[in-house]
Amino acid sequence: MNKYLILIIFLLSGCASQDRYVEWETQKPESFPKLTAIGYATLDAQPSKSKSQQVLMAMQASKIAAYRELAEQVYGQELSATSKVNDWMLTDDAIQASVTGIIRGAKVVKSYPAGEHYVTELELDFSQVWALYQQNNRPQTIKSVTYF
DSSP: OHHHHHHHHHHHHHHHTTSEEEEEEOOOOSOOOEEEEEEEEESTTSSOSSHHHHHHHHHHHHHHHHHHHHHHHHHOOEEEEEEEEETTEEEEEEEEEEOOOOOOSEEEEEEEEETTEEEEEEEEEHHHHHHHHHHHOOOOEEEEEEEO
16 A cells, blocks of 8 residues: 555656746856966977977967966866875875866966066956856756746
8 A cells, every 4th residue: 555655646746847837047146256377388398499489389388388277276176196105114106186177268468488488377257258158058047937
């Protein structure tokens, strides 16, 4: 008898979720922060004998380093560490770091040589990110529910 009662309740609760219409409404955040990041690349470490080619490669490398810094600020950095101890002494210690994410809407504020390095400064304005994501992904909350 109890098994049949549980089965009937289960079937009725499954039907109840399909007799409504949910209308969604987009919620705008209260504030939009601005993040900044700086990337560096050495000129001499670039694999070219031409000085102008080294500058172009360092420009690109410093921009990528700045984007990585932005991604670390937005998504966080994943760390993986291992340590080995033998006879109560540390024999091996390794740490790996990684970051994964998509940065949209960042703009280059400055890009310039500084001595032996090339520097790129980026800015990520979250009001711009909000506008971009509104075009693609519409974050939503329930505006109203209509039951039939």
